[in-house]
Amino acid sequence: MNLLNQSQRITTQRGAARWLMLLGVILLGGLFLFPLWQITLEAAQFPGGLRLNIWIDRFSGDDGTDSIIQNINILNHYIGMQYIEPDSIPELVYFPYVVYGMMALGVGTVLLNKTWGYATWLVIMVVLAILGVYDFYLWMYDYGHNLDPNAPIKVPGMTYMPPLIGEKDLLNFYVKSYPRMGTIFMTLSILLAALATWVSIRKEKVHV
């Protein structure tokens, strides 16, 4: 009687890991539906601020168009920042494939339904997420520090790197930088994979 209950529980837990992982993989698709990050430039003469949304594969303003990039570029050219050129950022091209790859791998782990499968996926995803944020930081560092020596406005000692997360004064702008829904979906996906791994580990312990 007791044993039967246990085996039932094992079956359910095996199923639970699968479902959790599958949900995690689906949520990862949220990266294509929502922006990852948003940088807001606030200044008195821009009521409501200028908002730059960073997606897995593109940049946009709140109106969905990319005219925001032109406007930010025009403002930045006074201080000699490089033009933000989405076409020249290779990550925007290959990141989506990385996500597709991870979604495919995720489906693989669901079919495999093994603890090591879930754990491996989790580790790769966490590493990729950290690398992604680090890469984003490098780009921002580069844009903020690599200034044109012929810039019309030069403020000694000044660099223009927006904060990775948080808020900061940059000349006349108050800059806010925060993750958006895309990142939240990715985080949920990672948490679900972790949960799937944990559930799967418990299942194997009972089994043994």
Added chain:
Amino acid sequence: MKTNTIFLTLFFLLVLGAVFLTDCSQRTTQTIVEGDAAQQAYVPPGEYDEFYAFMSGGFSGQVTAYGLPSGRLLKEIPVFSKYPENGYGYSEETKAMFNTSYGEVPWDDSHHIELSQTDGEFDGRWLFVNGNNTPRIARVDLTTFETVEILEIPDVAGLHCAPFITENSEYLVSGTRFSVPIPQEDVGIDTYQENFKGLINYVSVDPEEGHMELAFQIEMPGYNYDLARNGKGKSHGWSFLTTYNSEQAHTLLEVNASQKDKDLLAIVNWKKAEEYLEQGKGQTRETSFYHNLMDESTSIVNSTEVTETTILNPQDCPGMVYFIPVPKSPHGCDVDPTGEFIVGNGKLSADMSIYSFDKLMAAIESEDFAGDINGIPIINYESGLHGILQKPGLGPLHTEFDGKGNAYTTFFISSEVVKWDVESLEVLDRQSTFYSPGHLVIPGGETRKPEGKYLVAMNKITKDRYLPTGPELAHSAQLFDISGEKMKLVLDFPTKGEPHYAQAISAGKIVPNVKKFYRIEDNGHPRAAKGEGQARVEREGKEVHVYMTAIRSHLAPDNIEGIKMDDEVYFHITNLEQDWDVPHGFAVQGATNAELLVMPGQTRTLKWKPFKPGVFAFYCTDFCSALHQEMSGYVRVSPANSDVPLKWGLNNENTTATNMREQAEQQLAQRVDD
């Protein structure tokens, strides 16, 4: 001598009446603002006004937009007068807006604003306004606040009675102020009675695009047609027009056209007119008038000459037009929100006649007529009358409604606004306006759904409301709070031109649709340069076309050489910005026409004739950025026989101007190398 005596007596009586009717509050020209009344007009910094008021500019030929209740001037919209401030009428794209059958007419006298309506309510899409002198009707697009169309009305003179709109913007109705020979011919002026004719004109409005078309004209007796309104609700399908000079005088009208005790109100069944038109009762006549329309994608005005018009004659179309007498020299004609009551204001009468639509229809049904004029039946005055408003004041001009059963009428001679009950014909309140008011406006006050919160009276003669500015003073408007029982004067504010009439509309009906910039991808101008990579100079014989771009904070190209005397230079400026409120200007030394203001995403062209060899500066005139002063360049002009080659550039990148993208790629490549 005899007529002069009558006139003098009349004048004496008017003055006597004015003294008799005035109450003590009119003895001071100072405004008595009670308590916190002024607070109501105060809109704090950072907050929007509740209403837009669009005022015609009278002799300025333009339209101005004000905020209510603050009275702040928001924008002057050039319509019938050229406007060197932004190049309207001077730029190659907009020159054709002034084409008429009289040639280029770069000015006019704009009188009546009509906002487009759907189901008898303002829909905030377009604004129509008439040109009185060279008969025209213009359309302003309220997403951009730009004049996008002007239609000339043929064979009429002084299109004062225009452009009154029907409740679904089906038609803009107008009537000739001055009757003239039709077609024009060289006849004695004293043959007025036999040779002069009036026309009532119906311009249809395309429900999607707003495009105007002269649908038909109705031939009328040679009177002066002054103002009109269209029916609403149950009276939809009918137009009401006041006429004066039913005496058909042609000289010293102030006396000779003021003889009859009653003139006439013309009543037109336009639905019936449509039926007759369909039956082919109209006669086509050759004429000439111009239709100027801005193409949305190129923003270039195209001008077409139209050579035919269709005329309906009331004699061939029974039941289409009626007359009813209206007291002495009527001016205003206004229909209340229910569509039942029509106010006819005899400006030289001490009383006001209010007609009932139901009674008019009953009289028509029972043929309760007192004869006819050229086959147009005259309805018996008493049969159509709802009642008479007894001695409300002197010189009644215009009436608007608050939607709560009250009417408000301006009195030019007794200088006041009078509030009265439409149903019971009782005077409820009167407030001095301190010198002669003309039109008045309540937001939505001529529609089926007035927003009876404010009333603005527009004064015709201001005298001492403001600091003096020489012999000519600022024209004035006065804002009243009409939300309570009594009207309360809240604000005086100066206006441009003589604000003839205005319409006011909730800001919420316009703000969400306002365009912030023109999308550069949608710019279909054949000479647009949609990126710095397309900036260039091309010679086409004696014409030199400069495809120039403007972006904060440079023009490209900014060095141009190889222009010769006798060349005609066309600067086609494309503003590459895609941001709100970043127009760029363009001015070149020795330009004999105007400067340009180019909106983001738009292309505008300035023609320039070199006047002597040398190097001349051009620059941006609209302060656009921290480096606006640096936004300039040079054009070199050489003698006609010189062999300086055509050359252009930006930052020594002659003839191969790089665009922003290429620059960015170069920077990227450089960084990778580092």
